[in-house]
Amino acid sequence: MARQMMHAIASYKGLPIDDPESLRNVEVPVPELRPRDVLVRVQAVSVNPADVKTRAGLVEAEEPRILGFDAAGVVEAAGPEVTTLSVGDEVWYAGDITRPGANCDLHAVDERIVAHKPASLGFAEAAAMPLTTITAWETLFERFGLTADSTGTLLALGAAGGVGSIMIQLAKELTGLRVLASASRPESREWVKQFGADDVVNHHQLVASTSAVAPDGVDYLFSPHSRGNIAAFAEIVRPFGHITAIDEPEGLDLLPLKSKSIAWHWELMFTRSIYQTEDMIEQKKLLEAVAALVDDKRIRTTLNTSIDDFSAAGLREAHRLVEAGRSTGKVVVVR
Structure with missing residues (x-):
């Protein structure tokens, strides 16, 4: 048939x-x-x-x-x-x-x-x-191991995108974290603020703008765009901090993270x-x-x-x- x-x-x-x-x-x-x-x-x-x-x-x-x-x-x-x-x-x-x-x-x-x-x-x-929710949830609660009692500072890069938009909300609702969101255009800055970001940083001046609102650095960082950013990450993430990335740039060199014992996690929801x-x-x-x-x-x-x-x-x-x-x-x- x-x-x-x-x-x-x-x-x-x-x-x-x-x-x-x-x-x-x-x-x-x-x-x-x-x-x-x-x-x-x-x-x-x-x-x-x-x-x-x-x-x-x-x-x-x-x-x-x-x-x-x-x-x-x-x-x-x-x-x-x-x-x-x-x-x-x-x-x-x-x-x-x-x-x-x-x-x-x-x-x-x-x-x-x-x-x-x-x-x-x-x-x-x-x-x-669904896809962005799973990515954000697995990043926060499986890669970073966060709970309702977790404190510290999370920086979500590309935060006006799909993953960042849900990650801000989950972090604010289900953890005790302070949430920083990166956004550079007026409409994307407004978007992340309406979803609950505590402060907005500019990824085009990542180190300076993050240091301005988190002078002691951040504990957790979510990265959808890691190429060319590892040195900046090493500067703004605190010792023993955690980074989760969802991209796969060729030839990624993570050595700048070693002196602070920063943990690098991959997240693939598939x-x-x-x-x-x-x-x-x-x-x-x-x-x-x-x-x-x-x-x-x-x-x-x-x-x-x-x-x-x-x-x-x-x-x-x-x-x-x-x-x-x-x-x-x-x-x-x-x-």
């Missing part, structure tokens, strides 16, 4: 986003479910720097590659071993980089990384959050799903916890731009905005 087909947005090779072939409307078979998968009818997706980077770096292939990590939608079917979700549940999740993505009608994803979306949010508002780790379900748990914080009005969505065009054209526009690197918050494409 012929398999049912569905609409998806895909790439065949890495191309500039202004090329109409960079993202194309295609028809592909509806995915078959693994035992612990749910099949989600996707209602909204967000575009992250990870989407842009993955698309741009694709090698040419005959088969379409469906991108898209963040999604919100409704469970339409479930595999035989699914126990935590039911047909009809409204969910949010950040997907799995080893499998086809969420830029499609129906998406197969492991239940252990899927949670009930906040009831108080629409699909677009919810889709803005690690659990790539390696099917025993604690993979922790991503479901943290998304459920954040959904409760959202519904309690303690955490706000980081959606800033919504594109009402779930097609190749709409996703190209979203990629274009994210690639420009000047957007605050998150860009979402919704049906």
